[in-house]
Amino acid sequence: MALPKSFPSLTSKQQDDLIYNLQHWSLGNGLVMFPPNFKSYQPVNAPVTLFPTPFPRDSFNDALAVQPSFNEIYSNISSLENEKWLLDIISELSSFDKDFTGRLLDCYLKAKKIGITQPLSLGLFRSDYMLNSTDNQIKQIEFNTVSVSFCGLSSKVGQLHSYLNNIDAYGFSDYYLENELPISDSINEIADGLADGNYYYNKRELPEAETAVLFIIQENERNAFDQRHLEYSLLKNHRVKSYRLQMDQIPTLTKTDPETKRIYYLPTNKEISVIYYRAGYAPSDFKTDLEWNVRTDLETTKAIKCPTLLTQLSGCKKIQQILTDKSVLSKFLKNDAKINQILKTFANIYPMDDSSNGLLAKKLIEEDASNFVLKPQREGGGNNIYKEDIPKFLSTLNKEEFGSYILMELVKPATYNNKVIRQDEIYSESIVSELGVFGTTLWNSETSEILTNKVAGHLLRSKFSTSDEGGVAAGFGCIDSLYLY
Ligand code: ADP
Ligand code: MG
Numbered sequence: 001m002a003l004p005k006s007f008p009s010l011t012s013k014q015q016d017d018l019i020y021n022l023q024h025w026s027l028g029n030g031l032v033m034f035p036p037n038f039k040s041y042q043p044v045n046a047p048v049t050l051f052p053t054p055f056p057r058d059s060f061n062d063a064l065a066v067q068p069s070f071n072e073i074y075s076n077i078s079s080l081e082n083e084k085w086l087l088d089i090i091s092e093l094s095s096f097d098k099d100f101t102g103r104l105l106d107c108y109l110k111a112k113k114i115g116i117t118q119p120l121s122l123g124l125f126r127s128d129y130m131l132n133s134t135d136n137q138i139k140q141i142e143f144n145t146v147s148v149s150f151c152g153l154s155s156k157v158g159q160l161h162s163y164l165n166n167i168d169a170y171g172f173s174d175y176y177l178e179n180e181l182p183i184s185d186s187i188n189e190i191a192d193g194l195a196d197g198n199y200y201y202n203k204r205e206l207p208e209a210e211t212a213v214l215f216i217i218q219e220n221e222r223n224a225f226d227q228r229h230l231e232y233s234l235l236k237n238h239r240v241k242s243y244r245l246q247m248d249q250i251p252t253l254t255k256t257d258p259e260t261k262r263i264y265y266l267p268t269n270k271e272i273s274v275i276y277y278r279a280g281y282a283p284s285d286f287k288t289d290l291e292w293n294v295r296t297d298l299e300t301t302k303a304i305k306c307p308t309l310l311t312q313l314s315g316c317k318k319i320q321q322i323l324t325d326k327s328v329l330s331k332f333l334k335n336d337a338k339i340n341q342i343l344k345t346f347a348n349i350y351p352m353d354d355s356s357n358g359l360l361a362k363k364l365i366e367e368d369a370s371n372f373v374l375k376p377q378r379e380g381g382g383n384n385i386y387k388e389d390i391p392k393f394l395s396t397l398n399k400e401e402f403g404s405y406i407l408m409e410l411v412k413p414a415t416y417n418n419k420v421i422r423q424d425e426i427y428s429e430s431i432v433s434e435l436g437v438f439g440t441t442l443w444n445s446e447t448s449e450i451l452t453n454k455v456a457g458h459l460l461r462s463k464f465s466t467s468d469e470g471g472v473a474a475g476f477g478c479i480d481s482l483y484l485y
Contacts, residue, residue: 004054004485007418008170018050018169019421025163030229031156031479034222035423043225046153047478049462050419050426051170052161052181053433056136057484060182060458063129063138063437066345067455069338070127071441074145076332077319078121078310079448085331089322090313093377096404100283101316101377103292108309111299117261119446122197122274122306124148124190126436126459129345130411139347139411141434145315146281146307146379150472150479151186151438152229154459158183158481180484186438186457191233193440194274196452197304198240200442201273211273212241212265214254214303218279219246227278241270247279247291256301263301276306281379308445316377321349321406347411353403361407365390373408373468381471386410415465420478431462433480458482 010018026032026045033046077086087105094102126148129138162183165176194213202211213234215227231242243265245253254272256263263272275298279285286292299309307315323329324346326339333339350361352374365372374385374393385393387410394402415430436459442452463469463477471477 002056002485004483007051007416008172008175010171014169014171015050015426018164019424019426021164021167021169022048022050022160022421023424025160026156029156029159030225031153031160032225033153034220034224036222038220038222044423045421046157047420047422047472048157048160049431049478049480050421052176052481052483053416053418053431053460053462054485055433055435055460055482056131059131059136059138060435060482060484062345063127063435064455064458066338066341067127067437067439068453069333069335069342070143071123071125071439071453072450073323073329073332073342074125074143074311074314075121075123075441075443075450075453076448078145078308078314079443079445081448082332083310086310086314086319089318090316093316093318093404096401097377101313103286104295104309104313107292107296107299108313110296111309114296114300115261116300117302118304119444120197120200120304120451121308121311121443121445122193122304123311123439123441123443124151124193124276124306124456125439125441126151127439128434128436130413130432130434133412133414138345138435140320140345141411142317143315143320144379146312147278148436148438149223149226149278150436150459150461151184151190151457152226153223153479154184154436154457154481155187155229157479161481176483182458182482182484184438184457184459184481186459187229187233188237189454189456190438190440191230191237193442193452193454193456194230194234194242194276194306195238195240196440196442197274197306198238200451201304210271212243212268212270213274213276214263214265214272215242215244216250216275216277216279216298217244217246218285221278243268243270243272247285247294248287250294250298251290256297261300261302263298263303272301272303274306275301275303277312281312304442310445315379317375317406318351318377318404321351321408324349348409350407351403352405352407358402365394365407371410373410375406375408377404381469384469386468418462418480420462420464422478427464430465431480432465433460433462435460435482
């Protein structure tokens with residue numbers, strides 16, 4: 001295997017200069033987040049690495065190559081022809097997790113009873129991978145179907161590292177060659193995905209400017225600029241306006257026509273073409289019944305949902321586990337070569353139920369839990385149980401609850417001694433990285449016809465190798481870029 005060149009070695013004066021330039025570039029170009037308990041005028045530079053992190057070019061290309069197949073699989077899973085298959089799995093999970101999965105399912109069933117009026121469905125997905133250090137094989141960690149983040153800041157960190165390289169902040173002129181530092185164009189490509197939704201909503205008729213995109217956001221969103229970059233691109237490249245509302249603002253600031261089910265943003269009376277969720281993936285987003293009712297009502301509007309409830313539910317970890325079975329996977333992807341490509345990206349994942357694989361899983365953790373992570377059906381970080389904590393955790397559960405978890409083999413990526421900057425603190429610790437590939441797809445969930453299917457850029461997140469989880473906002477992780485070798 002080819003070896004990457006080492007990180008630049010800098011004098012302390014050079015490192016100080018680099019940090020000065022890094023902070024200014026970040027603040028000047030919106031590579032920023034709000035800190036906890038922020039004031040609206042006080043964003044800070046987002047946590048990033050000082051250097052791009054080595055990543056094998058072939059493995060990167062593998063991850064890009066499988067994205068259209070993943071887009072296809074998940075659009076098929078959440079189309080009506082597979083509704084029964086999906087709902088059977090979700091109903092079973094719901095019996096263990098009544099308060100979240102169960103309520104999302106209720107929303108879907110209620111919406112269906114009222115009537116779902118829009119057959120088109122938009123997916124903005126992100127497939128996350130770690131690299132097996134022994135053979136550089138990409139292994140999928142998770143497939144995200146709702147509220148995927150960092151498409152905005154990812155473009156920015158790639159531009160930042162490229163800028164630092166161009167001003168010789170890495171010590172020598174062109175320490176990295178231009179083609180070694182791929183810059184993710186995810187800001188524009190994800191915005192293109194939203195624009196596709198807007199375009200098809202209008203039956204492919206211009207001008208599109210008559211309708212707007214509605215971002216559903218969380219209160220006090222700290223990662224607001226990641227979303228804003230998308231909005232600015234959507235307006236600049238497509239002349240499509242966007243609005244930002246929390247779920248609890250929907251009843252007062254929107255109006256849905258009871259006949260046509262078209263939804264309007266009241267302050268401007270603009271019709272909404274796409275409802276894009278950057279909220280609604282965690283129980284904390286639903287404070288009262290109001291939010292649950294809003295989620296149901298929005299599903300019945302004419303606007304294209306990104307994602308629909310079915311698509312959101314298809315992203316649960318149980319589905320990821322079930323798909324590792326080739327006979328299941330081939331239900332959703334018809335091409336043998338593509339199926340084999342996808343199978344290579346799967347780590348071993350086991351159910352925790354009473355099936356033979358479930359019994360095997362329990363035996364494996366009894367023998368040695370140190371190679372595994374146990375995952376519940378939750379999104380957004382901080383929910384998994386790692387290694388030696390697994391047996392103790394399981395002993396607190398009722399046996400009947402086991403089935404709502406999956407057990408996954410830990411992927412062991414290479415570690416690198418990059419440096420991380422959080423505000424003004426520099427950490428020199430070994431890190432591991434997780435590559436995300438974005439995809440956008442628009443399909444007709446009634447006919448399963450796929451109208452667009454695109455790869456939409458990438459993301460590298462890194463975390464200290466001593467930490468199991470990697471949440472960027474939570475303080476464990478940072479945004480990174482690729483140095484391809
Ligand atoms: P979430 O929905 O919380 O993002 P993930 O499945 O992505 O859940 O897990 C969170 C983090 O835990 C990942 O970003 C990764 O750092 C770590 N992790 C999860 N699964 C594995 C695995 N199989 N091998 C190594 N690390 C893992
Ligand atoms: Mg994740």
